Amino acid sequence: MNDPSTSPKTPCSGNCACSGNSAPPPADEPTGISRRTVVKALGATLGVAAYAKALAPLTELTKETSMDEFIQKHYKELSKEEMAAVIQRLTQEAKDHYGADVTISDPQPVDGVKFGYALNLSICNGCRKCAEACHLENNHDRPSHQSYIRVFEMSKGSMDFEKGNAHYDHPVPQPDKYYMPVQCQQCEHPPCVDVCPVEATWKEKDGVVVVDYNWCIGCRYCEAACPYHARRFNWTKPQIPAEEINPNQSYLSNRIRPQGVMEKCTFCLHRTREGRLPACLEACPTGARVFGNLNDPNSEIRWVLENKRVFVLKEELGLKPQFFYFFDE
C-alpha cells in the first residue's frame, strides 16, 4: 500500500532520550579529554542528530513536495497572486511527475446557481459507464479503478444500498435487480465537513462540497463520517499514463491529487461552473441522469422534483442530500 520511497526511513524511533543522559559512565581521573568535554561532544552529536531528525520531514519533502507546497496557505486565504503561483507550481508538477501539459483553473460558484442532480432508477441499467466516465474525467488512479461513483446492484423491493452489491460482474440488467449509482450527495448539512479537524473541506455557495487537497492531512475522519461512502482516499500516488491525463483541470476538482489525501465527487465543478453537464451524465447511455440549477424554476431538475416520485437516500439522517432518486410511474 505505502510507497516505500515516501515512508520515513530514519531508524531513530523518535522516542529515544536524546538529552545526553544515556552517556557512558565517565572516567574517574582526568585524562587528555575531560568528562565534561565527552558529555558536551556527545550531547552535541545527539543534538545534531535530533535536529536532523526534526528536519527530516522537510528534507524528505524535496523528493515529492516542495517547500512552497509545505508552506502553502489554505485555499480561502490565498490571494489572487498566490493562487496564480500555486497553479503554476501544480502545472509544473504535472509536467515533472506525469509528463503532461495541463491547464488548471479555479472557477468560482456562479451567483444564483445551486446544483442538483437526479437519477432515474427505472431506467438505469447498471452499465457503470458513469463510473468509467468519472474515472477518466477526474484523473483517477488507473490500477485501483478509482471512481467517485459506485453502482449498487439491488434486489427489487429493497431500498437499502448497504445491502447492495457494487462488485457485480455479469451482464446487466438482471431481471430481478435494479441498479443504484451512489456518489457524493452534496449534503446540505455535510457531516464530512463537520468532522474535519483542519477545515480542509467545506461546502461552497453552489452546494458543492470540496476539498483543498493541499490542506488535507489525510486523517480520513470525513470518510468515516460520510454515510454514503462517497469519499475516497489516495493510498498511493495516482498512476495515470501521460496520454490519458485529462488536461482540463481545476484546483478544487480533478487536478491530480497527491498521495495521502482525501477526494470526492465535485459534480465536475470544472465543467458545471462553466455551464457544461457533468461527465457522468454525458456518458450515461440510458439518459438516467438529470442535472441542473435548483434555483431555476424552469430547469429540468425542478421539473423532476415537482413531477416525479422523488426520494433521497437515508433521509432519516436529516443531511438533506442535493442528489435525488426517482422512478417513472
Next chain:
Amino acid sequence: MSLYLKKHPWLAWLTLVVLVTGFSMAIVWAQKTITPNAPAPVTKMKPAATHPVIIKPGPATPRLDTGLKDKAGNAVTVACSTCHSTTTPNVLRNTAEDLFQAHRGLQYQHGALTCLSCHNASNYDTLHLADGRSVAFPDVMTLCSQCHGTARRDYDHGSHGGMNGHWDLTKGGRIRNNCINCHDPHHPKFPLVQPVLPPRDRISVPKAEGSH
C-alpha cells in the same frame, strides 16, 4: 319585426355592422387584458436562452444493403421503394421469418405492432402515423410519441434521453439523442450489456453470511 325590416332593409345591415364591430372590439380588448399577464413573468425569470438545443434528427431514409460490393469496394444499397414499388404488401406476413426475400433474420420484438403499423405501404421511403399521415424517417420521434406519450413528456422536460453539452443554455448549446439513437425500433428494449470498470476497492465488498 320582419315586416318592419322588409320596409327598411338598411336597418338589418346596420345591425350587422354594429354587431361585427362590437365583437372585434371585444376580442381586441380581451387580448389586451390577457397578453400582458401570461408570458411576461416567464421572460423575466429566464434570461434569454442564447444557444440552441439540437435534437439529433432520426435516421436518414434507410437503404437496404444488398451484400454486394461495387468495383470500388463500396456496399451496394438500394432504396426501399426499389423492391416495394413492384411488390404488393401482404399484411399477413408479420415476422421476418414469414418473408421470402429481404429482411430475414431481423430481430423483431415490439409489442403487438406489425411491419405496416409504422412502415408506409403506399410509400416505403416514409413511415406513417396511426391516422394515415406519412412521416419522413428523420421525423421518427413524432411516430414513437403516438404510443409513448409519457416518455415523450419526460423527454420534453429533459428527464429522458441522453444528451451532451450545457445545462446552462446561456453558456452553450446542447445536443440530444432521438428515440432511435438509443432504442432499436424493431427491438426497443435495451439489450443486456457487460458492465465496465468493476470496482477494486475494499469497501462494499459483499459480506459473507455470518461475518460482519
